[in-house]
Amino acid sequence: MLLKVNNLETIFRMARGEVRAVDRISFNIKSGKTLGLVGESGCGKSVTALSIMRLVPDPPGKIAGGSIELEGNDILKLPEKEMRKIRGNEISIVFQEPLSSLNPVFSCGEQVREAIVLHQHLGRKDSKTEAIEMLRRVRIPDPETRYKNYPHQMSGGMRQRVMIAMALSCQPKLLIADEPTTALDVSVQAQIIELLQDLREELGMSILLITHDLAVIAQMADTVVVMYAGKIVEKAPAGKLFSDPSHPYTQGLLASMPGYSIPGKSLPVIPGSVPDPVKLPPGCRFSDRCGKRIEKCFNEEPPLFNLGDSHFSRCWLHNKEEN
């Protein structure tokens, strides 16, 4: 097991009250595998990524509990100096918007080289050769010329490749990809997905893929975790989740995808909207929007029921003792 996240809890202290952005979530990532984390805006998926990198802005944020074990070591207990060695070397991150993550006044090649110098202590010449090699690895055509290009001279897809080159320059064991294809066109999105899949095999790394796009998850992930209002509501192997979704929220999300339902008919929708994170309902957080709710859902929060075959769902409908 490469990464074990156990009861992770990240809170934000806001003027209106305390927001439990990530509420005691647990999942594991095996080496060489991809875990997909899916949910709508505000469900806590990006905060989970920042927590694993220990980059949650403090204040107002704070990791309040739980553990994150990387190959058996709890990185939440490490001093900041040790954590710096882990970032980039062991765990790397790629963000959604490559234009705002790259420095506009340095050439793309220099920025890749900087990442290599910081982590590998190579000389000027060697680090440049290595940076060009990384650009070639992420399939940037003509990397020697592209090395000198500034971010604004590149297209969105090329910039995302540069970001991936920077993230992979130290051959991390885990790559966190936070909405890596959201800002890209379909044809370029397909290219980046293909690239990430190939690199995962070549480098033998694991990927934590965070996205709101279920189809991208279906394409890349081995295991899927669905989050809703800070909680994991369903966890399953990818094939299982898409063929047999168990939580009403997952079912609703899948049904409401345009293009996968019957064209011309109205789309089945999930009524209502995401609850206010400061005033969460007492029972199941999805209860006020759920079509299958029972009395119990309003009062008691359901546990994550084990449905067998590594499939878990947080819904009272699976409560065998009562049914």
Next chain:
Amino acid sequence: MIILKADGIKKYFSSPGSGFFSRSGAPVKAVDGVDISIEAGESLGLVGESGCGKSTLARVLLRLIKPTTGKVFLDGIDFFALKGRDLRKTRRRIQMIFQDPYSSLNPRMTVGNTIAEGIKVHKIVKRKDVRTRVHSLLDKVGLPPAAESRYPHEFSGGQRQRVGIARALAVEPDIIIADEPVAALDLSVQAKIINLLRDLKEDMGLTYLFVSHDLGVIKHVSDKVAVMYLGRIVELSDKESLFSDPLHPYTRGLLASIPSLERGGKKLKAAIRGEVPSPVNLPAGCSFCPRCPEATERCKLEFPPFVTINGGRKVRCWLYS
């Protein structure tokens, strides 16, 4: 009956030269010869990747920008020849819904005033009835009457998009041009807005031009689909045939690039290589040929015509000429 017709629309933007003081360089051909027509009550989907000119085309059709050449006809009347009162009257008939509900609403105007503005300008109802009209519009898009006195920042993205829709409907238009209306929204919110737009179309007999990069959305809302690439329409077809039997290699590539839910252990292979070339230096022949898997010598040299084949489908590719 054809309600909106565009004839030979070209829109070139001048691009900056190489230096700060140098003369402007070659023009950017954002839209390069587009003919489309939309039947009343129909929903035409316009799909393409960023930079293909779909938003520029939408803006020309609304007369927000003037085309370099070409004409737009609304019920046979030349839109760009109109002036003064006639122009105002015609502008009312065609309205737009924007992509970003955050930046397309005035943050300092209440939602009620935003919606009422068009009603007053176009004198849709008597002054004393404006408020009732605003309430009925809010109701139509699924917002409570109390929303009228609130400001845009008090609403979520989906609600703001509803306000944008109410504003477009306020002047009783015949045609709605929706430019990526759901691209900025979450999946569950997206479905609600798509349903709302569909219901409104049926209730009010609207005609839509639906601009999107998302083929799933296009598949759901349109009757006909036009695929745009580098300023030109490369395929125009009814929706069913386009999705079941795409003709143009670009359309086929786009459809194959959509990640699918049924993976079955198969890896997604990028179907289109390379990236969209710059619209400044277009290739001499077919503009898709540098990326096309089926390109021949002819494609590099000669520009393919837009030909009609089996049952009114149109495609711009040498494979079919």
